[in-house]
Amino acid sequence: MKDDRQTHWVTAAVPTLAAQPLAMTVTLPDMATEAGWEPRRPVVIWVAGSTKLSRAVVRRSTLDWGRKHLHVSLDAFAWSNRTLEKATKKFGRRLGNGYAIDICIRLTEAPPTANPTYGNISRLRAFANLQGATMASQTMDRVYGAAPLGCSNQDEPALSEIAEGELVYNINGQDVTLSEEQRKAVDLGTSTLPIVGIQAAFGTGKTVVGSIIAVRQAAAGKSVIVTASTNAAVAQFAQIILSLTAYRHLRVLRFVSDTAAQKNLTPTPVDMNRILMSLRDEFDDQLSDEERALCDKFTTGRTILERYIENPDLAVDMSEEDKDEYALAERNVSKTVKKMIKLVYKLRKPEILCITTASLLNAYGSRGGTLTETESRDSSEPAGPESQDPSQVLIGDEALQIPEPALAAISNCMPFA
Structure with missing residues (x-):
């Protein structure tokens, strides 16, 4: 199966801004399989209202096969952590102790130099x-x-x-x-x-x-x-x-x-x-x-x-x-x-x-x-x-x-x- 090529418009839950790296969870609808959303796969994120793109990596994904929902946990890359934190504070909505933010998210390829x-x-x-x-x-x-x-001058076993x-x-x-x-x-x-x-x-x-x-x-x-x-x-x-x-x-x-x-x-x-x-x-x-x-x-x-x-x-x-x-x-x-x-x-x-x-x-x-x-x-x-x-x-x-x-x-x- 090919990797998922869709850009998903979803609401992400950010449990806390104190975590390093910043973590969030999303649920992707109409997903019959993981379609490439596997641990360590990189993703690109746009927070609605922001002028910058951010990057994160998949930490875990769980498929709800009956409902065709894919639950994905993400961790921000270090260089995107501050950008996502600011965007969450500015454009997010309070949700208990955390935030809910509207994002566009898309799976991307790892860079060719990644080992x-x-x-x-x-x-x-x-x-x-x-x-x-x-x-x-x-x-x-x-x-x-x-x-x-x-x-060579020392006696030792072969x-x-x-x-x-x-x-x-x-x-x-x-x-x-x-x-x-x-x-x-x-x-x-x-x-x-x-x-x-x-x-x-x-x-x-x-x-x-x-x-x-x-x-x-x-x-x-x-x-x-x-x-x-x-x-x-x-x-x-x-x-x-x-x-x-x-x-x-x-x-x-x-x-x-x-x-x-x-x-x-x-x-x-x-x-x-x-x-x-x-x-x-x-x-x-x-x-x-x-x-x-x-x-x-x-x-x-x-x-x-x-x-x-x-x-x-x-x-x-x-x-x-x-x-x-x-x-x-x-x-x-x-x-x-x-x-x-x-x-x-x-x-x-x-x-x-x-x-x-x-x-x-x-x-x-x-x-x-x-x-x-x-x-x-x-x-x-x-x-x-x-x-x-x-x-x-x-x-x-x-x-x-x-x-x-x-x-x-x-x-x-x-x-x-």
């Missing part, structure tokens, strides 16, 4: 697990100088074991011979060093090298997570992994969030929704009646949603019956997706998971995240080392695009990787 990773980091306890004898703790200590790096690998790999039926530098990079990437950085110029095959490292680690029994900053980069990495002929038996999964799925310009055969929708056909004899019903409910709903994702013009003139069908499908999918993912991990646990950095932090960074096994106590609490796989290997494509706060937060999410 969703930082939004996820800000909600995490980014250093909760970076202690003790975990691999993450040791890596952070070495990177940031809290532990001696050692020197940090790594490096074994020589193959020189020739078959990619989509064509033999490709690695250069000497590429072979050394692959051998370094599959060594036992706690952290490895491979630097190379543009166009020298870094993604191919990274893909070979991923499949070799997975073939050795490691659980591999490949991450990059954009969906396009993750898709390219996944495609190269799938093209390595000798390793096509490996189970690969590309995680695509619901938001990204709407703009997925680079689909792959291992996209999460495709895998989820194929579970019933592929594993029917291993499913219980309850699991079959779960698969049918998810697949029916997802099929309806994808019809609108693939043909967005269908959403322009939806009948009431179509709106009801879409809203029911969206609700069924949102209620069943976590159970479906758990079923995937039960039936075909991926040996290689490809996922953007923002989605990785969102899915693994807190209890109740999409890819955590515990659904939980408090979503602000870290998932905890007890739920982590000690054989994990994390590969970051274009590491310079993964900011240092994200590296620390990822290490905290996966302290044994």
Whole structure:
């Protein structure tokens, strides 16, 4: 479904002017779905009578499906806080201890420079697990100088074991011979060093090298997570992994969030929704009646949603019956997706998971995240080392695009990787 493009004329409730940032709530009528009004989405606001526009961000949205009302809570951006406060005082009406103001409000796109990773980091306890004898703790200590790096004149145990690998790999039926530098990079990437950085110029095959490292680690029994900053980069990495002929038996999964799925310009055969929708056909004899019903409910709903994702013009003139069908499908999918993912991990646990950095932090960074096994106590609490796989290997494509706060937060999410 496309994002909501309407400009809504509504009355906003401002409970108090003392809050920082200034908060308000609005109710949008005739909304069959959230239509993009999701947490952290920016909006533009015009207060009736004011000469200035203000900006805010969605904090929470709740859909009243029966009445087709969308209740949205907003927080003003810091630079708009004073403007909104003045406009509320001047043009608002007293409502108990707060105000009611007439506004025009419209959903907008996040700026191209916005990095969703930082939004996820800000909600995490980014250093909760970076202690003790975990691999993450040791890596952070070495990177940031809290532990001696050692020197060539000092006797100390070897940090790594490096074994020589193959020189020739078959990619989509064509033999490709690695250069000497590429072979050394692959051998370094599959060594036992706690952290490895491979630097190379543009166009020298870094993604191919990274893909070979991923499949070799997975073939050795490691659980591999490949991450990059954009969906396009993750898709390219996944495609190269799938093209390595000798390793096509490996189970690969590309995680695509619901938001990204709407703009997925680079689909792959291992996209999460495709895998989820194929579970019933592929594993029917291993499913219980309850699991079959779960698969049918998810697949029916997802099929309806994808019809609108693939043909967005269908959403322009939806009948009431179509709106009801879409809203029911969206609700069924949102209620069943976590159970479906758990079923995937039960039936075909991926040996290689490809996922953007923002989605990785969102899915693994807190209890109740999409890819955590515990659904939980408090979503602000870290998932905890007890739920982590000690054989994990994390590969970051274009590491310079993964900011240092994200590296620390990822290490905290996966302290044994």
